[in-house]
Amino acid sequence: xxxxxxxxxxxxxxxxxxxxxxxxxxxxxxxxxxxxxxxxxxxxxxxxxxxxxxxxxxxxxxxxxxxxxxxxxxxxxxxxxxxxxxxxxxxxxxxxxxxxxxxxxxxxxxxxxxxxxxxxxxxxxxxxxxxxxxxxxxxxxxxxxxxxxxxxxxxxxxxxxxxxxxxxxxxxxxxxxxxxxxxxxxxxxxxxxxxxxxxxxxxxxxxxxxxxxxxxxxxxxxxxxxxxxxxxxxxxxxxxxxxxxxxxxxxxxxxxxxxxxxxxxxxxxxxx
Amino acid sequence: xxxxxxxxxxxxxxxxxxxxxxxxxxxxxxxxxxxxxxxxxxxxxxxxxxxxxxxxxxxxxxxxxxxxxxxxxxxxxxxxxxxxxxxxxxxxxxxxxxxxxxxxxxxxxxxxxxxxxxxxxxxxxxxxxxxxxxxxxxxxxxxxxxxxxxxxxxxxxxxxxxxxxxxxxxxxxxxxxxxxxxxxxxxxxxxxxxxxxxxxxxxxxxxxxxxxxxxxxxxxxxxxxxxxxxxxxxxxxxxxxxxxxxxxxxxxxxxxxxxxxxxxxxxxx
Amino acid sequence: xxxxxxxxxxxxxxxxxxxxxxxxxxxxxxxxxxxxxxxxxxxxxxxxxxxxxxxxxxxxxxxxxxxxxxxxxxxxxxxxxxxxxxxxxxxxxxxxxxxxxxxxxxxxxxxxxxxxxxxxxxxxxxxxxxxxxxxxxxxxxxxxxxxxxxxxxxxxxxxxxxxxxxxxxxxxxxxxxxxxxxxxxxxxxxxxxxxxxxxxxxxxxxxxxxxxxxxxxxxxxxxxxxxxxxxxxxx
Numbered sequence: 001x002x003x004x005x006x007x008x009x010x011x012x013x014x015x016x017x018x019x020x021x022x023x024x025x026x027x028x029x030x031x032x033x034x035x036x037x038x039x040x041x042x043x044x045x046x047x048x049x050x051x052x053x054x055x056x057x058x059x060x061x062x063x064x065x066x067x068x069x070x071x072x073x074x075x076x077x078x079x080x081x082x083x084x085x086x087x088x089x090x091x092x093x094x095x096x097x098x099x100x101x102x103x104x105x106x107x108x109x110x111x112x113x114x115x116x117x118x119x120x121x122x123x124x125x126x127x128x129x130x131x132x133x134x135x136x137x138x139x140x141x142x143x144x145x146x147x148x149x150x151x152x153x154x155x156x157x158x159x160x161x162x163x164x165x166x167x168x169x170x171x172x173x174x175x176x177x178x179x180x181x182x183x184x185x186x187x188x189x190x191x192x193x194x195x196x197x198x199x200x201x202x203x204x205x206x207x208x209x210x211x212x213x214x215x216x217x218x219x220x221x222x223x224x225x226x227x228x229x230x231x232x233x234x235x236x237x238x239x240x241x242x243x244x245x246x247x248x249x250x251x252x253x254x255x256x257x258x259x260x261x262x263x264x265x266x267x268x269x270x271x272x
Numbered sequence: 273x274x275x276x277x278x279x280x281x282x283x284x285x286x287x288x289x290x291x292x293x294x295x296x297x298x299x300x301x302x303x304x305x306x307x308x309x310x311x312x313x314x315x316x317x318x319x320x321x322x323x324x325x326x327x328x329x330x331x332x333x334x335x336x337x338x339x340x341x342x343x344x345x346x347x348x349x350x351x352x353x354x355x356x357x358x359x360x361x362x363x364x365x366x367x368x369x370x371x372x373x374x375x376x377x378x379x380x381x382x383x384x385x386x387x388x389x390x391x392x393x394x395x396x397x398x399x400x401x402x403x404x405x406x407x408x409x410x411x412x413x414x415x416x417x418x419x420x421x422x423x424x425x426x427x428x429x430x431x432x433x434x435x436x437x438x439x440x441x442x443x444x445x446x447x448x449x450x451x452x453x454x455x456x457x458x459x460x461x462x463x464x465x466x467x468x469x470x471x472x473x474x475x476x477x478x479x480x481x482x483x484x485x486x487x488x489x490x491x492x493x494x495x496x497x498x499x500x501x502x503x504x505x506x507x508x509x510x511x512x513x514x515x516x517x518x519x520x521x522x523x524x525x526x527x528x529x530x531x532x533x534x535x536x537x538x539x540x541x
Numbered sequence: 542x543x544x545x546x547x548x549x550x551x552x553x554x555x556x557x558x559x560x561x562x563x564x565x566x567x568x569x570x571x572x573x574x575x576x577x578x579x580x581x582x583x584x585x586x587x588x589x590x591x592x593x594x595x596x597x598x599x600x601x602x603x604x605x606x607x608x609x610x611x612x613x614x615x616x617x618x619x620x621x622x623x624x625x626x627x628x629x630x631x632x633x634x635x636x637x638x639x640x641x642x643x644x645x646x647x648x649x650x651x652x653x654x655x656x657x658x659x660x661x662x663x664x665x666x667x668x669x670x671x672x673x674x675x676x677x678x679x680x681x682x683x684x685x686x687x688x689x690x691x692x693x694x695x696x697x698x699x700x701x702x703x704x705x706x707x708x709x710x711x712x713x714x715x716x717x718x719x720x721x722x723x724x725x726x727x728x729x730x731x732x733x734x735x736x737x738x739x740x741x742x743x744x745x746x747x748x749x750x751x752x753x754x755x756x757x758x759x760x761x762x763x764x765x766x767x768x769x770x771x772x773x774x775x776x
Binding site (some may be wrong): 148241248250252267 | 307308309310355356358409410411412436437438439440441442465466467468505506507509510511513514517518527528530531532534535538
Binding site (some may be wrong): 102110113 | 650651652655665668669672673677679680683727728729730731732733734735736737738739740741742743744745746
């Protein structure tokens with residue numbers, strides 16, 4: 001089990017209510033796990049807690065047991081052991097730039113260089129990551145002059161270049177056009193072949209094809225978890241809007257669960 | 273107010289972005305502007321609010337040519353929602369942010385406060401009047417910037433990715449707000465990547481590719497056929513897809529309408 | 542905005558520490574060389590420096606920065622105090638400093654400077670502080686520009702008398718800084734997860750070559766400074 005939460009709660013500094021409340025969940029190696037729910041459900045917080053950034057960087061208070069790649073990420077020892085093994089992408093790419101690289105190439109090389117990898121290995125991984133994210137042609141550009149879409153790809157390339165064992169991705173396609181988003185989502189199962197991928201997104205329609213497990217949160221509480229096909233077909237998830245658009249419409253039409261979550265399923269259900 | 277873009281070309285230095293773009297949008301029309309990253313969509317919107325001026329061609333908002341006008345002139349007619357909220361939000365509270373434009377445009381404090389009340393209710397942020405915009409999650413900051421634009425009481429509303437990062441319920445709410453604006457006679461033009469948003473909130477779609485308008489049609493026609501959408505590299509949204517698959521009468525495309533049609537066709541259950 | 546200007550002058554090509562050594566040497570020399578002739582000669586040389594370096598565009602900026610000092614100093618010492626020689630001396634010193642620092646700042650690529658520091662094993666936090674400061678100025682500038690654009694789209698009038706313009710900008714200044722601070726949290730997340738401050742020694746990616754010429758230049762400058770100090774004390 002790569003990441004395991006047992007009754008985990010987290011409070012941001014000064015917040016009266018918990019951002020996540022007694023959440024128990026697990027994310028397995030080789031899988032893409034989707035964390036979803038309405039805005040403010042706690043998906044982003046779940047990622048930060050799994051990385052140990054909450055409470056280490058954000059401040060605040062955590063309760064319950066978290067194990068990330070076998071250690072508690074919020075202890076000093078855990079942080080040291082996880083350094084370079086967990087890749088995090090936040091939805092606002094312009095705040096994700098290191099501020100220390102004056103070209104895209106150097107931005108992508110930032111993490112591997114910090115980790116002290118040797119030169120040949122850095123060149124190799126940076127080359128591969130830039131190609132994978134389709135940003136090789138931007139190599140010499142000043143990262144602060146990129147468009148939102150380009151920037152999000154570059155920042156993701158920087159995460160990929162670190163070759164992490166665990167990817168924590170928060171709305172990684174927010175700035176991308178549909179084609180770009182599609183390509184990024186298709187990449188996730190490939191990354192998951194040699195790592196664990198945790199994806200926080202409200203875009204269930206797109207994530208359905210690539211998620212092997214889903215966790216639905218609502219206002220910080222666990223609503224449902226398990227197999228995406230089952231969860232999204234259930235009233236539990238659909239009532240929170242955490243389902244596909246097809247299922248949402250069918251539910252609005254007043255039909256009973258389990259809801260068909262794909263067009264095919266809807267056709268089978270409604271057409272003789 | 274009618275928006276007329278007439279054979280407009282624009283380049284950043286030597287980097288040509290728009291090459292002879294022409295279209296017009298009438299009051300009450302909600303026009304979606306589609307296209308890939310880097311197609312020139314944002315540039316086009318900036319030309320409309322006079323943050324940029326065309327190298328060739330003209331942009332008309334009602335009887336005003338934007339050439340020779342400043343963004344602050346245009347503000348009396350056009351409201352603009354930037355793609356990234358951090359480009360726009362600056363005040364210490366949500367209410368202060370929203371009241372800024374009406375006050376700048378000469379609305380009395382009392383009337384302006386009434387406007388703030390109204391638009392915050394409209395976007396569902398009434399409880400966050402005194403919250404610092406940056407204490408809100410990014411998606412809700414987006415609603416603050418929409419409220420701030422509505423407070424301007426524009427006759428032309430231009431939005432750059434107004435639903436980016438929102439969940440379905442918020443997307444539907446924003447689309448509903450835009451439709452309501454169009455019904456009031458406002459001309460709405462929005463950049464978006466999301467065909468669901470197009471189906472929910474818009475009547476017409478333009479597709480920009482390589483600096484040119486390559487498609488200008490009714491939303492229904494774009495979302496009606498698998499082939500048409502695929503040509504544009506998009507997939508048909510759930511509403512029209514269901515409508516087509518189940519052969520619903522009248523070919524509804526908005527989710528509520530599709531659900532309604534399904535209810536009457538299949539009965540409840 | 543004062544920022545790196547591309548070029549191929551000597552300072553551009555040198556190891557980043559060399560131009561900064563030059564700047565340091567000029568500071569000492571400006572005060573150590575016998576006045577008023579020393580500072581005057583130095584001042585003339587430094588005014589020529591940006592032109593020789595191929596960054597002559599900054600002469601105007603530097604001149605505008607220096608001009609108030611000349612007016613002020615001659616006003617106080619020359620006209621009121623009847624001591625124009627002191628005014629000349631002090632003004633020449635300050636002008637030397639303004640010109641040399643501006644020239645160095647626009648001639649040293651910040652990225653190369655950071656690389657040089659990393660290669661020398663300077664601690665991460667210190668390098669970050671420097672580098673973040675170097676990038677903060679243009680970033681803040683761009684941010685101010687877009688926020689101003691946005692407010693103009695909302696009816697903010699920025700044309701007109703300078704007073705009117707300044708008044709329009711006041712409400713934007715504080716929030717601008719606060720907004721940037723709000724991003725600091727997210728930025729520190731980005732650094733933390735990318736191995737910043739890792740115990741491993743960072744790999745220098747393109748350490749700028751420190752040539753024998755650079756070393757000779759730096760030792761030469763040091764010797765010059767030492768000589769000037771010795772003469773100053775001896776005479």
